[in-house]
Each structure stands twice: as C-alpha cells, then as structure tokens.
Amino acid sequence: MVSMMLAEALNPVAVELAPAITTLIVFGIVCLILFTKVWPKIASGLDERQAKIRQEIEAAEAAQAEARAAMESQQAELGQARAEAQEMIAKAKSDAEASSRALREQAQAQLAELREQAGQEIRAAKEAAISELHAESAVLATAIASRILQREINADDQQSLIDDSLRELQGSRS
Amino acid sequence: MNLLAFSDNPLGHVVDVQIIGGDNPVIPGTESSVPLLTMHMVSMLIAAMLTVWMMMTVASKIGTGKGSGNERYLTTGRFSQMIEVIILYMREKAIHPVLGEANTNRFLPFLLTLFFFILVCNILGLVPLMDMQHVLGHGIIGSEMQWAFFGGTATSNLAVTAALAIICFVVIQVHAFRELGVKGWLAHLSGGAPLYLLPIMLPVEFMGMLIKPSALAIRLFANMVAGHTLMAMLALFGKMAFAGLGTGGLIGIGFVSILAAVAISFLELFVAFLQAFIFMFLTAVFISQMSHHHEDHHEEFEEGLTEYDELPAH
Numbered sequence: 357m358v359s360m361m362l363a364e365a366l367n368p369v370a371v372e373l374a375p376a377i378t379t380l381i382v383f384g385i386v387c388l389i390l391f392t393k394v395w396p397k398i399a400s401g402l403d404e405r406q407a408k409i410r411q412e413i414e415a416a417e418a419a420q421a422e423a424r425a426a427m428e429s430q431q432a433e434l435g436q437a438r439a440e441a442q443e444m445i446a447k448a449k450s451d452a453e454a455s456s457r458a459l460r461e462q463a464q465a466q467l468a469e470l471r472e473q474a475g476q477e478i479r480a481a482k483e484a485a486i487s488e489l490h491a492e493s494a495v496l497a498t499a500i501a502s503r504i505l506q507r508e509i510n511a512d513d514q515q516s517l518i519d520d521s522l523r524e525l526q527g528s529r530s
Numbered sequence: 531m532n533l534l535a536f537s538d539n540p541l542g543h544v545v546d547v548q549i550i551g552g553d554n555p556v557i558p559g560t561e562s563s564v565p566l567l568t569m570h571m572v573s574m575l576i577a578a579m580l581t582v583w584m585m586m587t588v589a590s591k592i593g594t595g596k597g598s599g600n601e602r603y604l605t606t607g608r609f610s611q612m613i614e615v616i617i618l619y620m621r622e623k624a625i626h627p628v629l630g631e632a633n634t635n636r637f638l639p640f641l642l643t644l645f646f647f648i649l650v651c652n653i654l655g656l657v658p659l660m661d662m663q664h665v666l667g668h669g670i671i672g673s674e675m676q677w678a679f680f681g682g683t684a685t686s687n688l689a690v691t692a693a694l695a696i697i698c699f700v701v702i703q704v705h706a707f708r709e710l711g712v713k714g715w716l717a718h719l720s721g722g723a724p725l726y727l728l729p730i731m732l733p734v735e736f737m738g739m740l741i742k743p744s745a746l747a748i749r750l751f752a753n754m755v756a757g758h759t760l761m762a763m764l765a766l767f768g769k770m771a772f773a774g775l776g777t778g779g780l781i782g783i784g785f786v787s788i789l790a791a792v793a794i795s796f797l798e799l800f801v802a803f804l805q806a807f808i809f810m811f812l813t814a815v816f817i818s819q820m821s822h823h824h825e826d827h828h829e830e831f832e833e834g835l836t837e838y839d840e841l842p843a844h
C-alpha cells in the first residue's frame with residue numbers, strides 16, 4: 357500500500373520540456389565540437405595509418421622481391437664461378453698430365469740415347485782392350501818364344517808368327 | 531509481516547529530481563510551474579563534458595600529428611587504443627555493411643557521436659553519485675537538506691531519449707529527402723502498394739516512420755529504468771530486512787542482496803554498451819532504409835540483427 361502510494365507520486369514516464377530542450381542543445385553542442393575537433397582528426401589518423409601500413413607492406417614486399425632476385429643472381433654467379441673453377445682445375449690437370457707425359461718421354465728418350473752411347477763406348481773399349489790384349493799377347497809370346505829359341509828372329513818372322521797366332525786365336529774364338 | 535511496508539520506493543533512485551523550478555525543488559524558494567533545472571540535466575551536462583574531453587584526448591592520441599618518424603603513427607595509451615578498436619569495429623563491422631561506403635563516410639561522425647554520448651550517459655548512471663551525496667549530506671554532515679544535485683542516468687529520462695530520437699528522426703528524414711527526393715519519399719511511403727491500398731498504406735507507413743524513432747526512445751529509456759529499478763530494489767532489500775527482522779535479517783538478506791546487486795551491476799554495464807549500440811545501429815538501419823539501394827531490403831533489416839552480415843557490402 358505504501359509502495360503504491362509512493363509509486364503514484366514518482367512517475368518515471370513523466371516527460372518534462374526542460375530536459376528535452378537541454379538534450380537537443382547539449383547534444384547539438386557535443387556534435388559541433390566532435391564534428392570539428394575530434395572526428396576529422398581521428399578519421400585522418402586512421403586513414404594515414406592505414407596508408408602507412410599499406411605503404412610499408414608494399415615496400416617490404418618490394419624489398420623481399422629485390423632480395424630474392426639478388427639472391428638468385430648471386431646463386432647464378434656462384435654457379436658460373438664454380439663451373440669456371442672446375443674447368444680451370446680440369447685444364448690444369450690435363451696440362452700437368454701432358455707436361456709430365458712429355459717430360460717422361462723425353463727422359464726415356466735421353467735414357468735410351470745414353471744407354472746406346474754407353475753400349476757403343478763399352479763395345480769400343482772392349483774391342484780396343486781386345487786389340488791391345490792381342491798386341492800385348494803377341495809381344496809377350498814373341499818374347500817368350502825368343503827366350504825359348506834363344507835366338508833372334510827377324511821382323512818378317514815375327515810378323516808371320518803374330519799373324520799366325522792371331523788367326524789361330526780368331527779361329528779358336530769363332 | 532509484510533516487508534514491503536518498510537520499503538522505500540525504488541523508483542526514487544530512478545526518476546528525475548527537480549533542482550530549480552517545479553513543485554518541489556531541491557533549492558528552496560525556486561518553485562515554478564515547470565522545472566528549470568533537474569538532476570538528469572546536470573548529469574547529462576557532465577556526461578557531455580566527459581564525452582567531449584574523452585574524445586578530444588583520444589583524438590589527440592589517434593591522430594598522427596605533424597611529427598616525423600614511425601612513432602606518430604602509433605596510438606598511445608590503453609584507453610585510446612580501446613576507443614580506437616571500438617571505432618574501427620563500428621565502422622567496419624556495424625555501419626559500413628549497412629550504409630555502404632558513401633553513407634558511412636557521411637553519417638559515421640553523427641552515429642559515433644550518438645553512440646559515445648549515450649554510452650557515457652549510461653555508464654555515468656552506474657556510478658552512485660547521487661547516493662554518495664546523500665551519504666555526505668545526511669550521514670557525515672548531518673544536514674536535513676536534500677543534498678543530491680547531480681547523478682542518476684540521464685538516459686533513464688524519457689524526455690532525454692525522446693529528444694535524441696527526434697534528432698535521429700530529423701537526420702533520417704533529411705537524408706530520405708536528399709536521397710530519394712519528394713517523389714521518391716512519397717513512393718517509399720506508399721510501400722509500392724497498388725493505388726487502392728494507399729488509404730491503408732499511407733497511414734501505416736506514416737505511423738511506422740514515427741514509431742521507429744519512438745521505439746528507439748522507449749527501448750533505451752525502459753532498459754535504463756528497469757536496470758536501475760532492479761538495482762535499487764536489491765539494495766533496498768537490506769533496509770527492508772533490517773526494519774522488519776532486525777540485525778539478523780540485515781546480515782542474512784543483505785548479504786544475498788549485495789551479491790545479487792554486484793552481479794546485476796555487471797549485467798547493467800553490458801546493457802549500457804548494448805543499448806548505446808542498438809540505438810546507434812538501428813538509426814543506421816533506418817537511414818539505410820531511406821537510401822536507394824536498400825528499399826528492397828526492408829524486411830531483411832527488420833527481421834533481426836544477425837541478418838546484416840549476410841547482406842552484400844556496398
């Protein structure tokens with residue numbers, strides 16, 4: 357009962373003119389201030405930030421593409437350098453092999469020549485030694501024979517003896 | 531024992547109080563036939579000043595200014611970032627899908643002003659400023675005089691919400707005339723019905739034109755009044771229990787009612803945001819209905835809020 361009486365006194369649906377007019381004026385002033393001082397600043401701020409982010413993303417994408425292109429070109433150059441190096445190594449290797457082969461052949465030729473020369477010299481020395489040995493043997497034989505015969509033989513006898521001896525010697529060798 | 535017999539009227543925390551003018555003003559000797567200054571008017575003024583101050587502070591943080599370097603593109607401060615997120619959400623997810631590009635740019639400032647103004651009024655109403663003044667006046671100073679000069683929720687005053695709805699009505703109709711022209715506006719009023727139905731269609735559509743903003747006003751007002759009445763009722767339970775049952779009643783019932791009031795406060799905070807959003811969003815919808823490209827989407831817009839995302843962006 358008390359509540360009902362109080363409720364009659366307090367009417368929340370009552371509409372007074374003063375608050376309504378005040379609302380129109382106050383909201384109008386708020387709109388005026390916000391429209392001139394706030395929303396342009398916020399709108400431009402948001403737009404500029406959006407543009408900046410878009411610009412930064414585009415720049416980052418461009419830089420990424422550039423870096424990718426540079427890396428690809430660098431890799432291509434690296435591949436080329438590697439191929440060139442391989443080619444140079446192969447060439448050096450073949451040059452070295454050719455040069456070593458030539459040196460070896462030259463050394464072998466020289467060796468063969470030296471061997472041939474030495475053989476010839478040995479043969480000449482051997483023949484000379486044999487001839488000398490023959491001569492010495494003849495002299496020695498003559499001396500021995502003279503001593504044995506106790507007589508002198510002339511030069512013609514001597515020569516014929518030598519020749520006989522030599523023929524015999526050669527005949528024995530062959 | 532009827533505990534209600536010991537209660538105050540919870541509407542006492544909701545209805546407007548006359549400060550100057552009217553039958554029973556707070557300031558004695560200023561009586562007049564109509565109230566000149568009421569508590570809701572003062573609250574609204576405070577809310578308006580808070581809105582302007584808050585938005586100017588936020589604008590200075592969001593704005594990029596004239597400096598150099600990347601720092602100027604950053605929004606500094608948690609509060610400014612929060613408001614920025616709200617603004618971006620409103621623009622991209624709520625208003626742009628309904629109004630399209632051109633009308634979004636045209637009406638965004640108005641709609642956001644409406645939203646933030648109502649939001650600050652609603653939230654300011656959640657702060658028990660009036661009760662603090664009562665405690666200060668009666669409890670601490672011991673004065674017998676009515677000490678509350680400001681407080682309460684301005685948007686729980688039908689005159690305030692009606693005035694806001696009138697502004698929306700004017701904006702909607704001005705837009706309709708600009709967009710459709712007088713002929714198009716009249717054609718819209720006929721709803722595309724054949725001529726013999728015009729005697730029915732014209733009054734119905736005309737009433738609809740007025741009812742839409744009226745519904746905005748009543749929805750906001752009713753939500754605010756209901757929420758605050760409920761809060762006041764819960765708070766009064768303790769007083770009723772103390773008067774009727776003594777200290778035991780105060781401890782038992784008061785504890786439960788305080789818990790319930792805290793829970794309802796969170797709900798009220800949500801409702802404060804929701805109602806501000808709905809007021810703004812429905813205004814955007816009504817504007818879009820008066821645009822060329824939305825004449826065919828009448829029904830879809832009125833069916834429910836979930837439908838809007840399915841509509842093509844313009």
